[in-house]
Amino acid sequence: MGETPHRSADAGTGGTRVTESHERSAGASARLVEAPVSTRTPGGTGLGGGGALPRARAFGAERGFRGLTLAAGTVVLVIIAAIAVFLVAKAVPAIRADTENFWTFEGWFPNDSEPKFGIGALAFGTVLTAALALLVAVPVALGIALYLSHYAPRRVGTTLGFLIDLLAAVPSVVFGLWGREIFLRPVQDFSVWLNKYFSWIPIFGGEGPFGKSILLGSLVLAIMVLPIITSLSREVFLQTPTANEEAALALGATRWEMLRTAVLPYGRPGIIAAVMLGLGRALGETIALAMTLGITFNISFNLIQNGGNSIAANIANTFGEANETGRGALIASGLVLFAITLIVNITARVIIYRRREFTESAA
Amino acid sequence: MAKRIEASNVTAYYGAFKAIENINITVEPKTVTALIGPSGCGKSTFLRSINRMHEVLPGARVEGSLTIDDQDIYDRDVDVTAVRRMIGMVFQRPNPFPTMSIYENVVAGLRLNGVRKKSILDEAAENSLRSANLWDEVKDRLGKPGAGLSGGQQQRLCIARTIAVEPQVVLMDEPCSALDPISTLAIEDLMFQLKDKFTIIIVTHNMQQAARVSDRTAFFSIEKTGDPGRLIEYDNTQKIFSNPSQKKTEDYITGRFG
Ligand SMILES: Nc1ncnc2c1ncn2[C@@H]1O[C@H](COP(=O)(O)OP(=O)(O)O)[C@@H](O)[C@H]1O
Ligand SMILES: [Mg+2]
Numbered sequence: 001m002g003e004t005p006h007r008s009a010d011a012g013t014g015g016t017r018v019t020e021s022h023e024r025s026a027g028a029s030a031r032l033v034e035a036p037v038s039t040r041t042p043g044g045t046g047l048g049g050g051g052a053l054p055r056a057r058a059f060g061a062e063r064g065f066r067g068l069t070l071a072a073g074t075v076v077l078v079i080i081a082a083i084a085v086f087l088v089a090k091a092v093p094a095i096r097a098d099t100e101n102f103w104t105f106e107g108w109f110p111n112d113s114e115p116k117f118g119i120g121a122l123a124f125g126t127v128l129t130a131a132l133a134l135l136v137a138v139p140v141a142l143g144i145a146l147y148l149s150h151y152a153p154r155r156v157g158t159t160l161g162f163l164i165d166l167l168a169a170v171p172s173v174v175f176g177l178w179g180r181e182i183f184l185r186p187v188q189d190f191s192v193w194l195n196k197y198f199s200w201i202p203i204f205g206g207e208g209p210f211g212k213s214i215l216l217g218s219l220v221l222a223i224m225v226l227p228i229i230t231s232l233s234r235e236v237f238l239q240t241p242t243a244n245e246e247a248a249l250a251l252g253a254t255r256w257e258m259l260r261t262a263v264l265p266y267g268r269p270g271i272i273a274a275v276m277l278g279l280g281r282a283l284g285e286t287i288a289l290a291m292t293l294g295i296t297f298n299i300s301f302n303l304i305q306n307g308g309n310s311i312a313a314n315i316a317n318t319f320g321e322a323n324e325t326g327r328g329a330l331i332a333s334g335l336v337l338f339a340i341t342l343i344v345n346i347t348a349r350v351i352i353y354r355r356r357e358f359t360e361s362a363a
Numbered sequence: 364m365a366k367r368i369e370a371s372n373v374t375a376y377y378g379a380f381k382a383i384e385n386i387n388i389t390v391e392p393k394t395v396t397a398l399i400g401p402s403g404c405g406k407s408t409f410l411r412s413i414n415r416m417h418e419v420l421p422g423a424r425v426e427g428s429l430t431i432d433d434q435d436i437y438d439r440d441v442d443v444t445a446v447r448r449m450i451g452m453v454f455q456r457p458n459p460f461p462t463m464s465i466y467e468n469v470v471a472g473l474r475l476n477g478v479r480k481k482s483i484l485d486e487a488a489e490n491s492l493r494s495a496n497l498w499d500e501v502k503d504r505l506g507k508p509g510a511g512l513s514g515g516q517q518q519r520l521c522i523a524r525t526i527a528v529e530p531q532v533v534l535m536d537e538p539c540s541a542l543d544p545i546s547t548l549a550i551e552d553l554m555f556q557l558k559d560k561f562t563i564i565i566v567t568h569n570m571q572q573a574a575r576v577s578d579r580t581a582f583f584s585i586e587k588t589g590d591p592g593r594l595i596e597y598d599n600t601q602k603i604f605s606n607p608s609q610k611k612t613e614d615y616i617t618g619r620f621g
Contacts, residue, residue, distance in 0.1 A: 154421070243458035247521070250416055251472040251528060252448035261471060265462035358462045358508050 087331050094328025102332070107297045108314060110329035111322060117329050119311070119336050121297045126310040126337065129214060129289060130282035132303070133221035138275055140222075141229035146259060148230075149237035161234055168227035176291035179220035180212070184292075187216045191304035206305040212294040214308040220292050221285055225278035232277065236270030237263055269352045276348040283341050286312040311337040365392035365562045366449075366531040368413065372427035374591070375405070375412050377420065382408045384591035385427070388581055395554055395563045397573035397600065400583035401615070405592025406566040407455075409583070410534050413564065414450035415443050431531065448476070451530035455537045457517035459509035459524070466505040468520055472528035487527050495523035496553050515546020522553065526561070533557065535565040539572065551576050570616060574604050582612045 057063075095102050097115050105118025144164070148157040191210035198204040240263045248258040264271075290313035294306035311333045319330055368390040375383045383405035390396050398406045411417040412425045415436060429436050436446045459468045469488045470478075478484060488505070492498040497519040501512070509520050518538055525533060535554075539547040554563060554576045567573050573580055581597040596609045607613045 241458070241461075243454060243456060244460055246416065246419065246454065247458045247460065247524075248471075248475075249419055250414065250447055250452040250454075251475055251524070252444040252446075253475050254444055257475050261475065262460060265460070268462065355462075357511070358464075 087335055090328045091332035091335055092328075094325050095332050097325050098329070106299060108318065108329075110326040115325050115329065118297075119333055121299045122309055122311045122314050122333060123336055123340065124299045125214070125293070125308050126283060126312070127340065128301075129218045129221055129293070129308065129310055130279055132214065132218035133225055133282045134275065134279055136219065136222040137226045137229060137278060141226050141274075141278075142233055142271065144226075144230045145233035145237055146263070148234050150255070150259060150263065161231065164227045164230050164234075168231060172224060172285060172288045173291075175220055175224050176288035179216060179288060179292040183220060184211055184216060187211065187213075187219060191215060194304055203301050203303045206302050209306050210304050212292060212306050212308075213302075213304050214293070215303045217289050217293040217308055217310075218303075220288055221282045224285065224288060225282050228281060229274045229278040232274035233267065233271050236267040236274070239270075240266045268355070272348055272352055276345060279344055280341060283337065283344070284312055285310075286316045289313040290316040365560065366432040367392050368532060368562065368564075369430045369433075370409075370413070370427070371429075373409065373412060373429060374426040375408050375417055376422075376424050376426075377408075378422040381591040383412075383583075384593055386594050388594065388597055390562060390564060390579070392562050393558055393560075394578040395558050395565065395576050396579045396581065397577035398564065398566045398581050398583060399568075399570065399573050399615075400592070400595075401585070402568075403588070403592075404583040404585045406583055407536050408592070410536055410564060410566055411452075413532070414452050414534055415446050416452060418443075448472070448528055449530055450532040450534060451525035451528065453518070453521050453525050453533065453535040453538045456541050457514055457521050459512075459517050459520050461508070461510040463509055464506045465501050465509045465512070465520060468509040469523050469527050471524060476528065491523040491527040492520075494526055494553075494557065495519045496549060496556075497523055513546070515542045515549060518542060518546065518550060519553065522550070522557075526557070530561065532562045532564065535563065537566050537568060540568060547572070570604075574600060580604070582607075582609070582615065584611055584615065 094110065094115070098105075098110070098117055099114045100107075100116040100118055102118055104120050105116060106121045108117045108122070109115065110117040148161050148164075152160065188211040191204075191213060192208075194204045195206065195208070195210065199206075244262040244266065245258055248261040251261075253261055289310050293308040293310065293313055295309050295313070295317060296307040297309060298307070300307060315330050315334060318326070322330060368388075370386055370388045373383065373386040374381065386409055388396075398410065400406055408417060413429060413436075415425075417423050417425055425437065431446075431449065435441070436450075460471060463471065466488055469491050470484045473484055473487055478487075489498060489502075492501060497516060500516060501507075501520075509517065512520060518541075522533075522538075539550050542550070551572065554565070557563060565573075565576065577600045579598065580600040580603040582595045582603065583592050584595045585592050596603065596607055596612045598608070602608075603612060604616060607616065
C-alpha cells in the first residue's frame with residue numbers, strides 16, 4: 001500500500017465531483033468514496049475486485065500528462081509562428097529594395113546602395129547539387145544496404161553497418177576540408193579527362209579551369225548522404241518479414257528475385273523516407289558546399305568548370321559582411337530554401353500516402 | 364502433373380543439431396499424405412527438406428537422398444529454383460506479399476518465371492483463384508491488397524499463388540493452424556479437389572484433420588528433447604487410426620483422442 005497516500009491525495013483534488021455523483025448511487029459505492037483508488041493496489045478488494053468498479057479519476061497522472069503535452073505542443077507552434085513572422089518581416093523590405101528581379105537576376109549584391117540580387121542561380125545550384133548527389137548516392141547506398149542485410153555473413157554485416165553509422169557522424173566541415181584539400185585532385189583529373197573526350201556533351205564542355213565545380217560539390221555531398229541512406233535502408237530491409245522472403249523463395253525465386261519481389265517493395269516507404277532524409281541533408285548542407293563549390297552566380301548545367309553555388313553556401317559565405325538589406329536578402333533566400341525542402345517533403349508524403357492501403361496492411 | 368516422391372535416409376541438421384534422422388518415405392502421386400507427431404519432432408524440418416527450403420537457414424543442411432520421379436533433387440547439377448517451382452509450399456501462417464494486390468499475389472510466381480502476357484496472367488489468376496475456392500469472394504476486388512483479406516481467405520490466396528505455377532507437389536505446413544473452424548473446413552474441402560491434380564503432403568497437429576483428408580499418414584516422434592526426430596510408422600491413414608502396428612503411434616493417437 002506504499003502508494004496509497006500519494007494516490008488519495010490525487011483523488012482528493014477531484015473528490016467533489018466523485019462524491020456528488022456517488023451520493024445518488026447505491027451503498028456499494030460509498031466504500032469507494034472513502035478509498036477511491038485502493039482497488040488498484042493489491043491490498044484492496046483485489047485486482048479483479050469483487051466490489052463495484054472504481055471511478056475514473058478526474059485528476060491523475062493521465063490528465064496531468066495530457067495537459068503537459070498539449071502545453072509543450074502549443075509552445076512549439078507559437079515559437080515556430082514567431083520565427084516565421086520575424087523572418088518574413090526581415091525578408092520583405094529587402095526584396096522590396098531589390099532593384100533587379102529577385103527570382104531571375106543572376107548575381108548577389110544586396111549590400112550596394114542600389115541592391116541587386118536574385119535567388120535563381122542559388123536555388124538552381126542547390127537543387128542541382130542535391131539531385132546529382134542523390135543520383136550517385138542512392139543506387140550505391142541501396143546496393144550496400146542490400147548487401148549488408150541479405151548477402152553478407154551476419155558478422156560482416158553488423159560490423160560494416162556499424163562503420164557506416166560512424167561515417168554518418170562525421171561533421172560536414174571535415175568532409176568540406178577533405179573535399180577541397182584531397183578529393184579535389186582526382187576530381188580535377190577526372191574533369192579534364194571528361195572534358196577531353198566528352199566536351200561535345202554540354203555538361204562536360206567549357207575551357208576550364210576545372211575542379212571546384214558542381215561535380216566536386218555533388219560528389220562530396222553524395223559521400224555525406226550515403227551513410228544515412230545506407231543505414232536507414234538496411235534497417236528497413238532487415239525488417240522484411242521472413243515469411244515473405246520464404247514465400248518468394250518457395251515460388252522458385254533466386255535471391256535477387258526474392259529481393260525484388262519481397263524485400264524492395266516492402267521497404268519502399270522506408271527507402272523513400274531514407275532518400276528524403278538524405279535529400280534534406282543535401283539541400284541544407286552549408287559548409288561542405290561553401291568549401292568545394294566555385295561560388296559563381298550563373299545558371300549553368302556545366303558540371304565540371306569551376307563554379308556552382310547554393311543557397312546555404314551563399315549564406316555562409318556572405319553573411320559576415322552583409323548590411324541590413326544584405327541580411328534581409330539572405331533571410332529571403334533562406335525562406336526559399338525552406339519552401340524547396342517543404343515541397344520535397346510534401347511530394348514524398350504524397351507518394352507514400354498514395355500507397356497507404358498497401359503499406360498499412362504491411363505493418 | 365503429379366509426381367512420386369521418395370525419401371531415403373534423409374537426415375537434416377541445424378548447424379550441429381540433428382533435427383531428423385534417417386527418414387524413409389515414399390509418397391505416391393495424387394495422394395494426400397499427412398505428417399503427424401508431437402511438437403518439435405521434425406515434421407516441418409522434413410517437409411522443408413522436400414523443396415530444399417531447409418537449406419535457406421544459415422548452417423542448415425540435409426543428408427540422404429530425395430528423388431522426385433527418380434530425379435535426385437539434391438543433385439549438384441539441379442537448379443534449386445526449379446525444384447521449388449516443381450514443389451510448391453503453403454506455410455503455417457498465411458503470408459501473402461503485403462505490398463501486392465490480390466491479383467499480383469496470385470501471378471507473382473508466374474512473373475518470376477518471366478510470364479509477361481496479360482491474357483495468360485489473367486487466365487492463370489482466375490483459374491488458380493477458382494481452384495482455391497476464392498474466386499467468387501475476390502473477383503470484384505482483385506486490385507485490393509491481399510493482406511486485407513481474412514485469415515482463411517489469405518491462406519486460400521496463398522494456395523492459389525502456390526498452384527498458379529502448376530507445381531507437381533504441394534507441401535502444406537499446418538495450413539489451418541491459424542484459422543477458424545469454418546476456414547479450416549474450406550481448406551480441407553479444397554485439398555480433396557486439389558489431389559486430382561497434385562501430390563499433397565500436409566503437416567497437421569489436428570488428428571481429426573489427418574484422418575479426414577489424408578490417404579496415408581506418417582507418424583514422427585522423438586525419444587526426448589535434443590534427440591533427432593524419427594519416422595515411427597507410415598501406413599494407410601485408416602490403418603494408422605484404427606489399428607497402428609506401433610505402440611508409440613497408438614499411445615499418441617489415443618492420448619490425443621482420449
Ligand atoms: N531454425 C531453427 N534453428 C535451430 N533449430 C531448429 C530450427 N527450427 C527448428 N529447430 C529444431 O528442430 C527440431 C524440429 O523442429 P520442427 O521441424 O519445427 O518440428 P515440428 O514441425 O514437428 O514441430 C526442434 O527440436 C526444433 O527446436
Ligand atoms: Mg512445425
